[in-house]
Amino acid sequence: MTTEQAAPQGAPDVTTNADNTQLWVERTGVRRYTGRNSRGAEVLIGSVGDEASFSPGELLKIALAGCSGLASDSALRHRLGDDVDVTIHVSGMADDEQDRYPALLEELVVDLSALDAAARDRLLTVVHRSIEQHCTVGRTLEAGATVQLTVTGER
Incomplete structure (x- = not known):
């Protein structure tokens, strides 16, 4: 059974983002989705432990690290060269009672x-400042965001 709900008045246009890139996920199997963008990229989404896919929580963490x-790439390249090797590890355990990540x-x-x-010391200061000022994902996680879901029929 499908529940349909009209989009509320003033609801945001969820078909495009600020840069006019469209984002969506499509169901491809039992608890399996493929995330896509209008530039042709895709990512496989599944449950924790599913081979060759990311869980939604893993994608959240990867988005933060990415x-x-x-945000810090320009400062690092400027001071360490265009071929600087950088790896960002990211982790965080879910709180099962609250069904959220309390810390990343x-x-x-x-x-x-x-x-x-x-x-x-100067580079570390610039890197921290760049991330604090320009990492949209981190800033969103720190401030919180409202989420609005509208269920509709097929487009």
């Missing part, structure tokens, strides 16, 4: 041995 990487931990791994102490 956003931090993109990131570790940005980059070789800073070529910098003296003062240059290292």
